[in-house]
Amino acid sequence: MMNSIRVENSTFQKLQGRRCALFIAHPGHELRIHGWLEAAKPTVYVLTDGSGREGQSRLASTTRLLARAGAQPGSLYGRYPDRAIYDAILRRDVVLFRGLVSELADELLRGKFDFVLGDAEEGAILTHDFWRGMVNAAIASAQARQKRPIANYQFDLEAPPQQAPVQADSNSIRLELDDGALARKIAAARSYPELRSEVEAAFRAYGTDAFRIECLQQVRLVEDELFSPAPRDILPFPSRPDEPHYERHGSALVAAGIYPAVVRYEQHVAPLLSELTMHKRAA
Numbered sequence: 001m002m003n004s005i006r007v008e009n010s011t012f013q014k015l016q017g018r019r020c021a022l023f024i025a026h027p028g029h030e031l032r033i034h035g036w037l038e039a040a041k042p043t044v045y046v047l048t049d050g051s052g053r054e055g056q057s058r059l060a061s062t063t064r065l066l067a068r069a070g071a072q073p074g075s076l077y078g079r080y081p082d083r084a085i086y087d088a089i090l091r092r093d094v095v096l097f098r099g100l101v102s103e104l105a106d107e108l109l110r111g112k113f114d115f116v117l118g119d120a121e122e123g124a125i126l127t128h129d130f131w132r133g134m135v136n137a138a139i140a141s142a143q144a145r146q147k148r149p150i151a152n153y154q155f156d157l158e159a160p161p162q163q164a165p166v167q168a169d170s171n172s173i174r175l176e177l178d179d180g181a182l183a184r185k186i187a188a189a190r191s192y193p194e195l196r197s198e199v200e201a202a203f204r205a206y207g208t209d210a211f212r213i214e215c216l217q218q219v220r221l222v223e224d225e226l227f228s229p230a231p232r233d234i235l236p237f238p239s240r241p242d243e244p245h246y247e248r249h250g251s252a253l254v255a256a257g258i259y260p261a262v263v264r265y266e267q268h269v270a271p272l273l274s275e276l277t278m279h280k281r282a283a
Contacts, residue, residue: 115153
């Protein structure tokens, strides 16, 4: 299947034959990196069932897609409704999230994964951003326990498909799908019923050929200094000087009587992720 992809960075070639995991917050995110999914055939971990406010799970559609691509579900696979995660962040349920980070770290060690790809933090969707912090904490914990690095990569979901990510560096991986791989990606997207309207809107906005490119951005953590002589130190989770989009969206939902309160970065997200990071270091 790698014949279907042209790789513009030697980093990916070095990772061939490694054990890969995909960590996504919602079912359907795998569509954005469908070419990589077919090539890597990862074990896929999904936080929520994608039910949103409508309460309709879309997990079955992802299960069918993974089977066609040769990937397989992991132990954490759509366990929570979307609303349950929002409410848990709102009440700052550190016990729940510590347990999940520990579970993911255990899975990384049990599966002997060398490469993890997951959602990027983009300041747009609350669960995407929070999940990125959890994934970073789980990888750092697993690395510390096994004294061996795990390649940590992310991909954008909200940005235009061909836009060069701000976080991209020389270790980012740019994949270009051939016509066959692109056709399978488009077919998979159009056969995902719960996302049909979003998919068609994206194709109208950007054209189908824009989705030929898949960019995997390297994530470097402060803890990586254990394995690299000159790491690019970053926080284990992002700072947010400006109001994230999810806060503005949450305010609108509260005003409409849909949510009881707004999840705020400074009040809820940052303290929780700090707790997860400190707990990981103590472990």
